Amino acid sequence: xxxxxxxxxxxxxxxLYATLLHAPHFPFWLTLAFIGLxxxxxxxxxxxxxxxxxxxxxxxxxxxxxxxxxxxxxGNIFGLDPGSVFSVGMLVLKLAETxxxxxxxxxxxxxxxxxxxxxxxxxxxxxxxxxxxxVVPLLLNLRALEPDGSAVPPPLLRxxxxxxxxxxxxxxxAVPLALLVFLFLPRLASPLWATPTTQQGKTGxxxxxxxxxxxxxxxxxxxAFRVTFDGGAPPPPAQRYWRGLVLWRYDGRTWSRAGxxxxxxxxxxxxxxxxxxSYEVTLEPSDQRWLYALDLPTxxxxxxxxxEDYTLASARPLTKLTQYRLRSxxxxxxxxxxxxxxxxxxxxxxxxxxxxxxxxxxxxQQYDDPQRIVQAAxxxxxxxxxxTLSPPPLGRQAMDDFLFETRAGYxxxxxxxxAVLMRAAGVPTRVVLGYQGGYWNTTGGYxxxxxxxxxxxxxxxxxxxxxVRVDPTAAVRPERVDLGSGAANAGYASWFxxxxxxxxxxxxxxxxRLWTQAVVGxxxxxxxxxxxxxxxxxxxxxxxxxxxxxxxxxxAALGLWWATRRRRPGSDAIxxxxxxxxxxxxxxxxxxxxxxxxxxxxxxxxxxxxxxxxDLEPVFARYVQLRxxxxxxxxASARDFVRSARRLDTARLRAV
Amino acid sequence: MTPRRTPGELWLRLLARAxxxxxxxxxxxxxxxxxxxxxxxxxxxxxxxxxxVFAAMLLVMxxxxxxxxxxxxxxxxxLLGSVSVISMLIAFRTLDGLRLxxxxxTPCHAGDMLALELGFAPDTRARAGLRVDIGATGRIVAxxxxxxxxTLLSLPTERRGLMTLPRIRxxxxxxxxLFRAWSWLNPGVEVLVYPRPEATAVPLPFGSREAQRSVxxxxxxxxxxxxxYRASDPRRLIAWKASARxxxxxxxxxxxxxGQEFVLDFNALPAxxxxxxxxxxxxxxxxxxxxxxxxxxxxxxxxxxxDLGSAxxxxxxxxxxxx
Numbered sequence: 001x002x003x004x005x006x007x008x009x010x011x012x013x014x015x016l017y018a019t020l021l022h023a024p025h026f027p028f029w030l031t032l033a034f035i036g037l038x039x040x041x042x043x044x045x046x047x048x049x050x051x052x053x054x055x056x057x058x059x060x061x062x063x064x065x066x067x068x069x070x071x072x073x074x075g076n077i078f079g080l081d082p083g084s085v086f087s088v089g090m091l092v093l094k095l096a097e098t099x100x101x102x103x104x105x106x107x108x109x110x111x112x113x114x115x116x117x118x119x120x121x122x123x124x125x126x127x128x129x130x131x132x133x134x135v136v137p138l139l140l141n142l143r144a145l146e147p148d149g150s151a152v153p154p155p156l157l158r159x160x161x162x163x164x165x166x167x168x169x170x171x172x173x174a175v176p177l178a179l180l181v182f183l184f185l186p187r188l189a190s191p192l193w194a195t196p197t198t199q200q201g202k203t204g205x206x207x208x209x210x211x212x213x214x215x216x217x218x219x220x221x222x223x224a225f226r227v228t229f230d231g232g233a234p235p236p237p238a239q240r241y242w243r244g245l246v247l248w249r250y251d252g253r254t255w256s257r258a259g260x261x262x263x264x265x266x267x268x269x270x271x272x273x274x275x276x277x278s279y280e281v282t283l284e285p286s287d288q289r290w291l292y293a294l295d296l297p298t299x300x301x302x303x304x305x306x307x308e309d310y311t312l313a314s315a316r317p318l319t320k321l322t323q324y325r326l327r328s329x330x331x332x333x334x335x336x337x338x339x340x341x342x343x344x345x346x347x348x349x350x351x352x353x354x355x356x357x358x359x360x361x362x363x364x365q366q367y368d369d370p371q372r373i374v375q376a377a378x379x380x381x382x383x384x385x386x387x388t389l390s391p392p393p394l395g396r397q398a399m400d401d402f403l404f405e406t407r408a409g410y411x412x413x414x415x416x417x418x419a420v421l422m423r424a425a426g427v428p429t430r431v432v433l434g435y436q437g438g439y440w441n442t443t444g445g446y447x448x449x450x451x452x453x454x455x456x457x458x459x460x461x462x463x464x465x466x467x468v469r470v471d472p473t474a475a476v477r478p479e480r481v482d483l484g485s486g487a488a489n490a491g492y493a494s495w496f497x498x499x500x501x502x503x504x505x506x507x508x509x510x511x512x513r514l515w516t517q518a519v520v521g522x523x524x525x526x527x528x529x530x531x532x533x534x535x536x537x538x539x540x541x542x543x544x545x546x547x548x549x550x551x552x553x554x555x556a557a558l559g560l561w562w563a564t565r566r567r568r569p570g571s572d573a574i575x576x577x578x579x580x581x582x583x584x585x586x587x588x589x590x591x592x593x594x595x596x597x598x599x600x601x602x603x604x605x606x607x608x609x610x611x612x613x614x615d616l617e618p619v620f621a622r623y624v625q626l627r628x629x630x631x632x633x634x635x636a637s638a639r640d641f642v643r644s645a646r647r648l649d650t651a652r653l654r655a656v
Numbered sequence: 657m658t659p660r661r662t663p664g665e666l667w668l669r670l671l672a673r674a675x676x677x678x679x680x681x682x683x684x685x686x687x688x689x690x691x692x693x694x695x696x697x698x699x700x701x702x703x704x705x706x707x708x709v710f711a712a713m714l715l716v717m718x719x720x721x722x723x724x725x726x727x728x729x730x731x732x733x734x735l736l737g738s739v740s741v742i743s744m745l746i747a748f749r750t751l752d753g754l755r756l757x758x759x760x761x762t763p764c765h766a767g768d769m770l771a772l773e774l775g776f777a778p779d780t781r782a783r784a785g786l787r788v789d790i791g792a793t794g795r796i797v798a799x800x801x802x803x804x805x806x807t808l809l810s811l812p813t814e815r816r817g818l819m820t821l822p823r824i825r826x827x828x829x830x831x832x833x834l835f836r837a838w839s840w841l842n843p844g845v846e847v848l849v850y851p852r853p854e855a856t857a858v859p860l861p862f863g864s865r866e867a868q869r870s871v872x873x874x875x876x877x878x879x880x881x882x883x884x885y886r887a888s889d890p891r892r893l894i895a896w897k898a899s900a901r902x903x904x905x906x907x908x909x910x911x912x913x914x915g916q917e918f919v920l921d922f923n924a925l926p927a928x929x930x931x932x933x934x935x936x937x938x939x940x941x942x943x944x945x946x947x948x949x950x951x952x953x954x955x956x957x958x959x960x961x962x963d964l965g966s967a968x969x970x971x972x973x974x975x976x977x978x979x
Binding site for chain 2: 142
């Protein structure tokens, strides 16, 4: 048996949808090739159905070419990316030879796997919704493969609409069971096989900084993390520095981490000078180890280490959503600089940036106070430099070029040049990489910090004042700090600031956050707290199992009740409705006698309540007509009678 | 055409074996009086092969989702799984409450296909993708709510006489082909199969013992003996004009232009064995009907006729079938 045109069309649609879901992480030409293949096959099936499936001579080379293409593109045929190309390719090739319902069923089975694979790349709400919609053509397809036995097939579009509706109802009915399984399915304590990390596609701060390579990040609007504050109110904009990692080592081009000794409790030289903020951060997967904290974290919590420079890091790369609680003091005194740290905070590579170093040394002789050196640098930057997201390229003496030639750049350039200048002038300086700003979502009561808020600033050692934060970028563009990156980059993304769009983005972000917290972040810990409603704080697997069994039996009973429930046949329903009407009238004081027919009963009723004639008469007339007047049973008028009998308001009868 | 052994057939054979072994299943081999209603005690549901493959895929997906700690993927898998479970209930509902109320058949000659009409009572539920199989033939039907369902099936016949119907299988894979629900209907209905007529047309026996000349009564269209239409009447006999006048279907008895009368005597054919005699007599009855001659059938112990017409023919053929 061959597929009909409609069945094949639905199969092709299923494959096309699955392919499009993967398009965002496929190379463009590959997506195009897949869609082209689907299109060619569809046209052939439509215009030349007699040709059947393409000959093996054509299919075999295509099948063999697939792994080669994958290898050429990725240099590997294992892993998430090559694997997804591989499976989508197999799906498309399977469509090419699909002729029978059996083939189509194979396509549907495999397509559901491909749909799921799309979720391995992105788990946000939008992707999930797109994938969920992919289930509809899948089920429509299965339904079309099963002959329904109707003599005349309905017109294409109306038929499709009706089927889609019933599939949607089916999906809706399946939601409770799906949720139950989702909530109670035991989660793995450790993965069965190593989960490869996806380097491609994940953006965010890297663990080093070389001026010029953060540029793409500023255009990335995706959330880096979200923060809720215990007191409710967020810190003022000027204090929204989210400390990431601290960089010490400079090799003339790149700033990177060095040392990273763990902070010992006795080394605690942090003195909060303002009330602390207590907050919870929900960090999106970054594949890095770094955790971000409001400058400067006074506590550490749980599964993380705090380095001597107050860099927070988890033990393993963060491949899934992470939540952690912290306390921070936005105003603080941070002391303690041992000889080794001082050496590291002053070291500069030899034979790099001679003019910058000369300027720094000149300042060191000119001013005796480090604070005045800092001020001189900030003055220089404020007066002579401009902020741009597309700075001119820099040569080998990068900081010389920047300070004396191009004089335009963004935070990376400023903090790097500032640090080199300070070190040359003998002021211990380090670079801090993190985020600055954050959008306060008033409706949702939380702050979202986006990748575009990425920032780099400095900390200088000022003797008694300890480590002091200096943000040279703020000197050239103060609104960067006050209003956030959106204002600073206004010229580059002008559509971004529109009011309605912003509002829409806020609402969407709330939905996304709820999704992330409720579904993506659901883990064993949340699972154990499921029974909190019935007073079990930390449920073990046995309690969870009992709860699962109980709710499962309830659902099963509901399903079986639905499956075995039989509505009364139409004519029984009439008697039933009439009997109930009589019983209700009896409660009002006038019962029907056993020997009384409807007409006599109505006469007696009207004698008692003559004013109710308009209410009672049509109902009784309809009953008489249904019971005594018609030879054939008419389902529609029976339903009509049942409805009007039920709606008759007997309470009103006595009142009038 | 030799039937290819499909997985479905293999499955049926396996089922037949299981029924032999398991008395619990053989309960349904007993014949039942009409009407027969399907309920949860006699509807079986099992996954199809495709259902098992799909379940295996769901298993792979859920292991993958758990391994990657990917909750949306797990949710998707759970959703597909519960849709499958619900499709099982739908398959069950397609059969549940189905009521076989009538089995009608038009008698045919042995060797021909017997046309069988199964009537199901109207129900409040609409059903789709319902399959009714008897023997090797089957039909796929859909019903609307509150409408009776009639489905036509044909059944091959081999022997004359009363034939007990084979079991009727009612089954469905609706809606997604993941589960197959089935049940057996075994109505205690016997249908009549006329004997097979002789292949060679031996001429009717002229000048038999009781042959008489009868009065030729040419009758015009309007004056033919009319009687009510029966389901077994050939359509060409319907008197359309008369039917229109009387507002019901009337049939003209083809009783005019009888030239002679035949006596078809069972005992006059001693040279043949029983079946050949019956075959010849059957043939003669048909031939006599065709040339519209009155005839009498003499069988051991009974005498039918002389008469003519479909009712008479049916009586004769019936007696021949049951001989």
